[in-house]
Amino acid sequence: MRYERTDLMIGTVAEGLQALVEGRHGDPFSILGHHRYDDLDVVRALLPGAVSVDVVEADTNRTLTRLEVIHAGGLFAGAIGSAARYLFRIHWQDAVQETEDPYSFGLLLGDLDLHLISQGTHYDLGRTLGAVPMEVDGVQGVRFSVWAPNARRVSVVGDFNSWDGRRHPMRLRPSAGVWEIFIPRLTHGERYKFELLDAHGDLLPQKADPVARASEAAPSTASIVASSRPFRWNDEDWMRARRADRAGTGAISVYEVHPGSWLRIAEEGNRPLDWVELSQRLIPYARDLGFTHIEFLPIMEHPFGGSWGYQPLGLFAPTGRYGMPEDFAYFVDRCHAAGIGVILDWVPAHFPTDVWGLARFDGTALYEHEDPREGFHRDWNTLIYNLGRNEVKGFLIASALEWLEHYHVDALRVDAVASMLYRDYSREEGEWIPNQYGGRENLEAVEFFKHLNSIIHERCPHALTVAEESTAWPGVTRAPEEGGLGFDFKWNMGWMHDTLHYMQDDPVHRKYHHGAMTFGMIYAYSERFMLPLSHDEVVHGKGSLLGKMPGDHWQRLANLRAYYGFMWGHPGKKLLFMGGELAQEGEWSHDGSVHWDLLDRPDHAGILQLIRDLNRLYNREPALQFSDLEPGGFEWAVADDAENSIYGMLRSPQDRSSYILIISNFTPVPRHDYRVGVPMEGRFEVVLNTDAAIYGGSDLGQVEAWAERQPAHGKDFSVLLTLPPLATVFLRWKR
Known part of the structure; x- marks a missing residue:
């Protein structure tokens, strides 16, 4: 022709x-x-x-x-x-x-995919948008797609095209504002970004993929094409058992960890452990100590290590700092094999302003609010997600499901919930925009949390959600259909602040603040609570937990032991940040490591043994689990002895087959012949005494006590006890 x-x-x-x-x-x-x-x-x-x-x-x-x-x-x-x-x-x-x-190649995404993306109800975005290795018309390659409705042109750039935005411009699917292209013969492991022109034709900084499932380790910023090969899981038994305890009524004791500073290898440039090494060392350690869960500070990809992960930009990608996504899946699998659940901190509240991230992604305020009165966090210099956009809500919910479904994670702890619920959070008058009714409540955030938790509990009935919410917002753990937000648990920040403030007082002054230790029980069953001694209490000049305790070195350790005993005896699930189990003396540093050398000292090794024994007691005693969530299993045995700074808690399981009496003496004065009222007669066996010599204590106390018919504290029976100084004692009665 x-x-x-x-x-x-x-x-x-x-x-x-x-x-x-x-x-x-x-x-x-x-x-x-x-x-x-x-x-x-x-x-x-x-x-x-x-x-x-x-x-x-x-x-x-x-x-x-x-x-x-x-x-x-x-x-x-x-x-x-x-x-x-x-x-x-x-x-x-x-x-x-x-x-x-x-x-x-023809059109790639189906009309249903595009419709669901626009509606904010496409919950498998990690396998729809982003980079997906696949076969099209018999050809292997990678499908790239990205939401950028206001861009004039979008291209994929990477090593495969010399980062030249002219080489692979994409096709716009206007019904959803999604751009797509299939690039043949690419495979997983390729580095890439998106290059965009805004609506005015101006070139934007190259952008990382918002739904990348793998990323370069910081300070590099490229996305990586992740493998689509399914991980070979070996946790079927764990998953079945997990579904059986959906309500979370059993013992939950959480070891909170920053993976980059749990243990560093000094001989190799002070590097952190990777996921495989953590599976070999962290999992046996946590299991030996009796923790039921390991909770990680956010492991989603984040540009600045000093944010500890709380300013993430890759909500679908495990950070490259500790290995590949498959390595993290391996860690979760090994946790489940050891009988340990995995909790991840997850941050839907805000994101950093890095130009290669989500900020003004297509030249407009796409993920964030345009108005800084709604869209900018001055506390953290971050941008706030616009929860009024369907696509943004769908993006966040799909991220949550990515971790729960594709990585078998057992729970998400949602960070900074209070900052999302209030439009005036950390803002002065005139610096925020009221809702449509003139109030301070963020109605879009409320609906987001209800929808998030409903979707999670429908699609992942095994999974739990935990809210870090520091105010008295009602119904955080109530079901959405009952007007609540739908979380399974809430961190009890009030209990933590009150009790730590009390413990910091010199014992001679504690009688004037006696109510600080009992106040938490007034509202203990208004929500389903977790008692947190988290990373937030050992940073920013706050010192360590041990450093908050008054007195000489022995008294500080004794105070901490007594406090741990009170915490494990108190209703509520438990959480302890790494280093607390060995009474770390210095404040946590994300660039350092837990002070493992302290275990060479018997008094610090004693704290570790105490945590191990508290967890074992908590795990085996139904009396210490039932009233975590049900008021019928708790009563104060001693609540009003301010003069002696003594507290007594009586806990029982639902069938009343046993009782645990927990007595705390928060003064350095031993109390002999101290009578405590109990509801029955019989033998009380001491099952744990934080003053025992094995923990570094003075070894004062008794091994048992007999309840006799002598009234005390409104009860017909009572026991006569010797209370060690600065100590908590657990006594068990069995029918």
Whole structure:
């Protein structure tokens, strides 16, 4: 067939060609790829820097034609004489590349996918948007797609195209504002970003993929194509058992960990452990101490290590600091094999302003609010997610499900819930916008939490959600259908602040603040609570837990032992940040390591043994579990002895088959012949005494006590006890 060179440009205009080669064209598929005009089949390719391009028939490897250079900017075109499947054989200066034409493939995402994305109800975004290795028309490659409705042009850039935004501009699916392209012969492990022009045609900084499932380790910022090969799980028994205890009524004792500073290898540049090494060392350690769960500070990809993960930009990607995504899945699998659950801190409240991240992603306030009175956190210099946008809500919920479904994570602790619930959070008058009714409540956040928890509990009935919420917002752990937010547990920040403030007082002054230790029980069953001694209490100049205790070194350790005993005896699930189990003396540093050398000292090793024994007692005693959530299993045995700073708690299981009496003496004065009322007669066995010599105490006390018919504290029976100084004693009665 004879054709003129001008025939190769049929269906195009000069302005469009110029825009294409300059990387400004918003519809590259209208020019590039295969096009049929009457009886002429034309193929065009934009390959800046290529020396020549041959079109090869895919089935026979026969050369159909050599494309002509029709623009010096790298635009090639030619007639191929048929509509056969073809390849490009591209001759570069120093290599020959053979590949299918990315612009020969049709639409990739289905109409249902696009509809669900727009509605904010596509909960598998990690396998829909972003980079997904797949096969299209028998060809292996990677489908890239990204939500950027206000961009004029979006391209994929990476090592595979020399980071040249002209090479792979994408197709816009206008119904959802999603751009897509399939790039053949790519596979997992490729680095990539998105290059965008805003609505005015201005070039934006290259952006990391919002739903990347793998990323380069900081300070590098590229996204990585993650493998789509399913991880081989071995936790079927764990998953079945987990579904059986959906209510979380059993013992929950959480070891909170920052993975980068739990243990560093000084001999290797002070590097942190990776996920495989953590599985070999952290899991046996936590199991030996009797913790039921390990909770990590956010492991989602984050640019600044000093944020501890609380300013994440990769909500679908485990940080590259500790290995590949498969390595993290392996860690979770090993935890489950050891009988330990995994909790992740998750941050839907805000994100950092790094230009390569979500900030003004397509040149507009896409993920954030436009108005800084709604969209900027002055406390953290971060941007606030716009929960009024369906796509943003869907993005966040899909992120939560990514961890719960694809990584088998057992629970999410949602960070900074209070900052989301109040429009005036940390703002002065005139610096915030009231809701539609003139109030301070963030109604969009309320609905988001209800929807989030409903979806999680529907799709992941095994999973728990925990709220870090520091105010008295009602119904945080009430079901959404009952007007609540739907969380399973809430951190009891009030209990933590009150009791730590009390423990910091000199014992001689504690009688004036006696109510600080009992006040928590007034509201203990208004929510389902977890008692947290978290990382927040050992940073920013607050010192360590041990450093908060008054007195000389022995008294400080004794105070801490007594406090731990009170905490484990008090209703509520338990959480302790790493280092607390060995009474770390210094404040936590994310660049350092837990002060493991303290275990060479018997008094600090004694604290570790105490935590181990408290967890074992908690795990085996139904009396210490039932009234975590049910008021029927708790009563004060001694609540009003302010003069002696003594507290007594009586806990029992639902069937009243046993009782645990917990007595705390928060003065350095031993109390002999101290009578405590109990509801029954019989033998009380001391099952734990924080003053025992094995823990570093003075070993004062008794091994048992007999309840006799002598009234005390409103009871018909009572026991006579010797209370050690600065100590908590657990006594068990069995029928």
